[in-house]
Amino acid sequence: MSTNSITVKDLRKTYKVPEREAGLKAAIKSLVARKTKDVHAVDGISFQIEPGEIVGFLGPNGAGKTTTLKMLSGLLYPTSGELSVAGHVPQKREREFLQQITLVMGQRSQLNWDIPAIDSYDLYRAIYGIPQEQFIADRDKMIEVMQLKDLVKKPVRNLSLGERMKAEMVGALLHQPGVLFLDEPTIGLDVTMQRRIRAFIQEYNQRYNATVLLTSHYMADVQALCKRVIVIHHGKLLFDGDLTQLVERFSAQKTLVLTMSDMNGKTPDMAQYGTVVTQEPNRVVLRVAKSDAPQVTARLLADLPVTDLTVDDPPIEEVIESVFDAPETSE
Amino acid sequence: MLKPIKLFGLFARISILNEVQYRANFFLQVLQSSLSLGTGLIVLSVVYSYTDNLGGWSQAELLAVYGVFVLMSGLIGSLVLPNMWAFMEDVREGRLDFTLTKPEDAQVLISVRVVAIWRLVDVVLGLIVLGVAITRMGLEASWWLAFAFAATLIMGMVLLYCVLLLASILSFWFVRVWELMEMMQSIFQAGRWPVGIYPDWLRLGLTYLIPVAFAVTVPAEALTGRLTPELLAGTLLFTIVALVVTRLIWKWGLRNYSGASA
Structure with a gap:
């Protein structure tokens, strides 16, 4: 029994991209001598994921997330570096390895659109050689949990996006994989559907101690599922650790929300304390630098008739955004 | 060895069960196939109103060639072509991932996925034409003839599969290869006449480049008693070489494949 761990050591993927100048002459010239440019999609990243962990894999578009997932699932050859997934080298694409993993891409469908999902499931049963009894039990259980019922008997093209995604998830987990690569599994879904998919992933993870590497643009997904996050940017590892630490480390600011008792119509000049986000007669939201927070708090309490004051971290979306917007400084 | 056949059986069953729901397609196919068969037969009879012999083939024998052509079009159209279209689309949309x-050989998986059952109408029509041709030729049935015909027919199919797959594999490099596939289908139309009637350069092309000769003329030769054991052995050898070469190029193409969004 192989464990479901993932090890990545100094992984690199470099694409050679043809480069040519505009114009017919350059086009003809490029037929003979093609100039290429190296693009480092993944540029030396390392991490280790233990069996049963759910890890959020974050980064802006083009950061190298999908390229990494593709290398981990054996679809792409790494340019260099070492990979081990569930005790196998992915790019060898051994049957035992492929039997152990699953890949779900929210943007693409693996189900055949012309036929009902339940027929596609039958095909997966044959391809993976799933024992009939286990297959039927698992399938019916998952169909029930996902509340798909008769939808699996309709051609997939007639399903809504959310219904389709639920059917995809069922199909991807029928062979009881130990390692799940989920690339934007909730993209474009409404909140209820997102929640259902999340709960499904969580339940599967707990029941089979499966390892999950998940990318998502929805921070709610990450917050609900992942204790740990790995952040990459420009193909490099930017952060690997607890979600709470990420906020701690990358948010330079705190949000202060204060409620005051009646000030007899006077409006104090709040700008002297920090950046004013909103100001109502009795309620003010301020943004201050993290290091100034204790001092500003003390001053506010001394100067004003404060009845309530909270100090918050900014929303995680903003933190992530600020990480990605920052110029490429962390080398 | 058995698993691909089992998979094919399952894929075929599912395709068929789903296609059967769209009966209008069946009638459309019958209409289309009958029209094209009718035109073909008229052309044939026109040609023979001027001559009794075309490149050594009598009218009944030429009818047999035409029967094999229709039969082969049906087989390729229902079993091979739909898989190739689906494969090219998968490459284009990144679904090949x-x-x-x-955990199954990808070439097997992409080759047995779809069966376009309504195209089997052509198989039935082809068999009918062949039946008529055989009666007209006054052919004496023999095991050798039956075996030689079946063997050459299967090898012809395999060869066409190889060529069509090779063309589809080009989609790893050039995302749009539809035109090439369309062109090959037009060239295949040349197979309605025995390749012997074409000039040498064209005959060579139709034999080795696009193996129309092997796919249609050779089975027809088998049926009309023209097939020598040497030619049969040669066909077998060529088929094996084509399969091996296709396999190697497939593997090479796969190594170059990097996904649509990568």
Whole structure:
């Protein structure tokens, strides 16, 4: 029994991209001598994921997330570096390895659109050689949990996006994989559907101690599922650790929300304390630098008739955004 | 060895069960196939109103060639072509990734996925034409003839599969290869006449480049008693070489494949 761990050591993927100048002459010239440019999609990243962990894999578009997932699932050859997934080298694409993993891409469908999902499931049963009894039990259980019922008997093209995604998830987990690569599994879904998919992933993870590497643009997904996050940017590892630490480390600011008792119509000049986000007669939201927070708090309490004051971290979306917007400084 | 056949059986069953729901397609196919068969037969009879012999083939024998042509079009159209279209679309849309993460040979998976059952109408029509041709030729049935015909027919199919797959594999490099596939289908139309009537350069092309000769003329030769054991052995050898070469190029293409969004 192989464990479901993932090890990545100094992984690199470099694409050679043809480069040519505009114009017919350059086009003809490029037929003979093609100039290429190296693009480092993944540029030396390392991490280790233990069996049963759910890890959020974050980064802006083009950061190298999908390229990494593709290398981990054996679809792409790494340019260099070492990979081990569930005790196998992915790019060898051994049957035992492929039997152990699953890949779900929210943007693409693996189900055949012309036929009902339940027929596609039958095909997966044959391809993976799933024992009939286990297959039927698992399938019916998952169909029930996902509340798909008769939808699996309709051609997939007639399903809504959310219904389709639920059917995809069922199909991807029928062979009881130990390692799940989920690339934007909730993209474009409404909140209820997102929640259902999340709960499904969580339940599967707990029941089979499966390892999950998940990318998502929805921070709610990450917050609900992942204790740990790995952040990459420009193909490099930017952060690997607890979600709470990420906020701690990358948010330079705190949000202060204060409620005051009646000030007899006077409006104090709040700008002297920090950046004013909103100001109502009795309620003010301020943004201050993290290091100034204790001092500003003390001053506010001394100067004003404060009845309530909270100090918050900014929303995680903003933190992530600020990480990605920052110029490429962390080398 | 058995698993591909089992998979094919399952894929075929599912395709068929789903296609059967769209009966209008069946009638459309019958209409289309009958029209094209009718035109073909008229052309044939026109040609023979001027001559009794075309490149050594009598009218009944030429009818047999035409029967094999229709039969082969039906087989390729229902079993091979739909899989190739689906494969090219998968490459274009990046869905091939899912096939490649399955614990089964990808070439097998992409080759047995779809059966366009209504195209089997052509198989039935082809068999009818062949039946008429055989009666007219006054052919004496023999095991050798039956075996030689079946063997050459299967090898012809395999060869066409190889060529069509090779063309589809080009989609790893050039995302749009539809035109090439369309062109090959037009060239295949040349197979309605025995390749012997064409000039040498064209005959060579139709034999080795696009193996129309092997796919249609050779089975017809087998049926009309023209097939020598040497030619049969040669066909077998060529088929094996084509399969091996296709396999190698497939593997090479796969190594170059990097996914649509990569």
